[in-house]
Amino acid sequence: MILGLDTTGRDLKLGLICKGEVRSRLFSNDLRHSRQILPQLLQFLREEGESLKSIQALAFSQGPGSFTGLRIAVGVIQGLAYGLSLPVIPVPTMAIVARAAGQQAQVARVLVTMHAREEELYGAFYDGCDGLVPRLIGQAEVYTTAMLTNHDLASWSLAGDGVFLMKALSPQPQGVIDITSPDVHNLLQIAEAMLAAGEVVSALEAAPLYVRETVAQKSRS
Numbered sequence: 001m002i003l004g005l006d007t008t009g010r011d012l013k014l015g016l017i018c019k020g021e022v023r024s025r026l027f028s029n030d031l032r033h034s035r036q037i038l039p040q041l042l043q044f045l046r047e048e049g050e051s052l053k054s055i056q057a058l059a060f061s062q063g064p065g066s067f068t069g070l071r072i073a074v075g076v077i078q079g080l081a082y083g084l085s086l087p088v089i090p091v092p093t094m095a096i097v098a099r100a101a102g103q104q105a106q107v108a109r110v111l112v113t114m115h116a117r118e119e120e121l122y123g124a125f126y127d128g129c130d131g132l133v134p135r136l137i138g139q140a141e142v143y144t145t146a147m148l149t150n151h152d153l154a155s156w157s158l159a160g161d162g163v164f165l166m167k168a169l170s171p172q173p174q175g176v177i178d179i180t181s182p183d184v185h186n187l188l189q190i191a192e193a194m195l196a197a198g199e200v201v202s203a204l205e206a207a208p209l210y211v212r213e214t215v216a217q218k219s220r221s
Contacts, residue, residue, distance in 0.1 A: 002188060007072050007073040008063060011027060014044045020189075024185060057195050058086050059091055070208035081202070093114075097181070098112050100179045103130065105175070109126070113159075116211075
């Protein structure tokens, strides 16, 4: 059984998956995760008739997202992973959105855009979104709408909360899928497939995904 959590937005999303069956809960926290996340996590497990001893792995939405939320998620995941000697499955947030969009619209190729600041977007191109685990093409980048005009987007579908900045693109992408944020069901379904493939890290290696940091590292290499 995998325990998953998402704190990339204003709400705390918790879930469990066992052999493909997902149970989930949403707590509206307005980013007060640090004070409430552990009590709510334990409450969720109790209400589902489970305990920490039932958990075989931990998964979390890795980002990009709320800086505070990501740090809280990593702190909780690391503490539980150390205390329970469990592997960790970091799932990129944009991969979760890509899979949700691909499953909903039955399309394979999805460009996920998430609003970063002002006219900037975090963007990532995913293929295989109608399957178990979307495949990232290249890496996540920071874009402006003007930069994306250099890409042929005619065969891509759009998802994510950055779509509103892309109305001026020409030619327009294949279509817009109304998925703007990650959900715990797709987080856990990806995590289950990653666990089966051995794609896990230790508590020490669990870390948020900061796209700007990734881009900066690439530019220095």
